[in-house]
Amino acid sequence: MSAWPAPLRALRWPVGGIAGAWLIVIVAAALFAPLISPYAYDAQALKEAYGSASAAHWLGTDEFGRDLLTRLMYGARTSLSVSAIAISLSVACGMVLGAAAAWFGGPFDRTVMVVVDLTWSFPEILIALILVAIIGPGTTGTMIAIAVAYLAQFTRLTRAQIMTLKGETFIEAARSLGAGNTHILLRHLLPNAFAPVLVAAMLATGDAIILEATLGFFGLGAQPPVPSWGGMMSAGSALVFKAPWIIVFPGLAVAATVLAINLYGDALIAELDIRSKLRGAG
Amino acid sequence: MSEPLIRTEGLTKRFRSGGGLFSRERVMTAVRDVTLEIARGEVLxxxxxxxxxxxxxxxxxxxxxxxTEGSVVFDGTELTALPPTALRAMRKRMAMVFQDPYSSLDPRFTLAEVLAEPFRVQGHDLPNDAVPAMLAAVGLPEALATSYPHQLSGGQRQRVGIARALALHPDLVVLDEPTASLDVSIQAQIIALLADLRDKMGLTYLFISHDLGLVRYFCDRIVVMYLGSVVEVLPNTQAAPRHPYTDALMRSGFAPDPARRREIVPLGGEIPSPFALPAGCAFATRCAFASDRCRRERPPLSQGLSHPVACFHPL
Structure with a gap:
């Protein structure tokens, strides 16, 4: 049982299992949208516009008669890929910066932390708008804006982890055996710092989906006709009384996915936490 | 007498703290002017x-x-001036066992990985039977090789720490309170194991402890330190203390035999701050025999008596 990696063990928890199942469904829908979606995402059928749920359109249609289920699946593709790529980018940069800051200390550490804290103090919307002005609208700008928004969090977390770990006796023990800096950093410090960063990244992906939807709502993400959950809600907001399903279903998708990520993240925290295991054993 | 394995000369360490924008720099003297020798095969x-x-x-x-100041000569090599690469290579000849067996092992390493690390960092090949042999040498079953430290007891972890220290057959092993965080029954096992390994491998130990009873049982010679300085070097475990501090340390031990129970007189007075060491003897503030001279001058480690004592009024 303990031979399984922690992300799989987390699925054995009741809540973690349900949340994990939903995430698998959403990720599968996003990955295989072109194969399993009933229509094309931009197939218009103006006569069927504003249709509510029916046998032909399970979740109804939007103002152009496009199938909502299809657009939700393609929207998942946009939302999940933008969030995941942005957070991966943020984690990669944050871990390198944080580890370097903690390792070298002194003026380098202070400079990195000031710059990183500056990025924290800019509103994400402002960063996204600046990027749109520079590189034009599209998902690249959104990704970079989200990555910058979370950079400070991962840098600070990694830095704090490495600072604490540096004082551990097993680091001194490795040094007493003749270990060099590279060995200590790559074999002891980063692997031990990774688990908390992984969980933080997981939870941040949930937040990033909301942020992506927010930016999409303001028209800063994927450009029509490519669907994103935020863009769909934006279109539906004008029609909330005439055809409420246009805004409700993408809203539910965002809420359920973010909730599932948080619940699964909690199960993962419990599975990854070496110290709580230690308490259980002692 | 043959060349000692270790010789220190005037070894001093001062730590600086503060000194930024908001605080005055303070200097703490942790070790002051320590000169000592460790002979081969000795337990100091x-x-x-x-x-x-x-x-x-x-x-x-x-x-x-x-x-900060002073020198350490290890088997003829000056360690304080050794360049980093040579120092790292030299480390296979000296090892350390740490006080806390819970934090001295990386929680993400299996025991096999812990024991392979000394070979790995020194660029040596790991012989196939090395890990089982190392576990056996410290009395641990081979099956534990795939376990993680959190699955072990404190005593078992300390055995792993000892096996790791001895992996490359060092000359010198520094034992930093290796039993201080273990149960008393486990302490005895660990001490017996250390004694056994010393005989088998011809090791030299530097044994750090606050437990004078344990040190008297295990060591050949005893260095007594007070506030960073050596105050007395007992040449054997039977020697009567000449320094008032050593005497007080010995009197404060509890005797296991109730018939031999006596009143324990606690030391009065305050330990001076290591940030502001007194000009004279550091122990003078708590010493019953202290004179004006003790408070003015620092007594040197005198060689004239039966053994080295740093006191103007030895017992």
Whole structure:
């Protein structure tokens, strides 16, 4: 049982299992949208516009008669890929910066932390708008804006982890055996710092989906006709009384996915936490 | 007498703290002017209360921290001036067992990985039977090789720490309170194991402890430290103490035999701050025999008596 990696063990928890199942469904829908979606995402059928749920359109249609289920699946593709790529980018940069800051200390550490804290103090919307002005609208700008928004969090977390770990006796023990800096950093410090960063990244992906939807709502993400959950809600907001399903279903998708990520993240925290295991054993 | 394995000369360590924008720099003297020798095959004990600098001394001798002044000669090589690459290679000849068996092992390493690390960092090939042999040498079953440290008891972990220290057959092993965080029954097992390994492998030990009873049982010679300085070097475990501090340390031990119970007189007075060491003898503030001279001048470690004692009024 303990031979399984922690992300799989987390699925054995009741809540973690349900949340994990939903995430698998959403990720599968996003990955295989072109194969399993009933229509094309931009197939218009103006006569069927504003249709509510029916046998032909399970979740109804939007103002152009496009199938909502299809657009939700393609929207998942946009939302999940933008969030995941942005957070991966943020984690990669944050871990390198944080580890370097903690390792070298002194003026380098202070400079990195000031710059990183500056990025924290800019509103994400402002960063996204600046990027749109520079590189034009599209998902690249959104990704970079989200990555910058979370950079400070991962840098600070990694830095704090490495600072604490540096004082551990097993680091001194490795040094007493003749270990060099590279060995200590790559074999002891980063692997031990990774688990908390992984969980933080997981939870941040949930937040990033909301942020992506927010930016999409303001028209800063994927450009029509490519669907994103935020863009769909934006279109539906004008029609909330005439055809409420246009805004409700993408809203539910965002809420359920973010909730599932948080619940699964909690199960993962419990599975990854070496110290709580230690308490259980002692 | 043959060349000692270790010789320190005037070893001193001062730590600086503060000195930024908001505080005045303060200098703390952790180890002051320590000169000692460790002979090959000897078990040298270092005792003193917490904060007296005995762990710092151990780390200075292994150059895990840099010295402020003085020198450490290991088997003819000056360690304090050794370039980093040569120092790392030299580390296979000296090892350390740490006080806390819970934090001295990486929680993400299996025991096999812990025991392979000394070979790995020194660029040696790991012989196939090395890990089982190392586990057997410290009395652990081979099956534990795939376990993680959190699955082990404190005593078992300390055995792993000892096996790791001995992996490359070092000449010198520094034992930094190796039994201080273990149950008494386990302490005895660990001490017996250490004694056994010393006989088998011909090791030299520097044994750091605050437990004078344990040190008297295990060591050949005993160095007594007070506030960073050596106050007395007992040449054997039977020698009567000449320094008032050693005497007080010995009197404060509990006797296991109730018939021999006596009143324990606690030491009065305050330990001076290591940030502001007194000009004279550091122990003078708590010593019943202290004279004006003790408060003015620092007594040197005199060689004229039966053994080295740093006191103007030896017992």
């Amino acid at each position: 004990g270092v005792v003193g209360e917490s904060g007296c600098g005995k762990s710092t001394l151990a780390r200075l001798i292994l150059r895990l921290i840099e010295t």
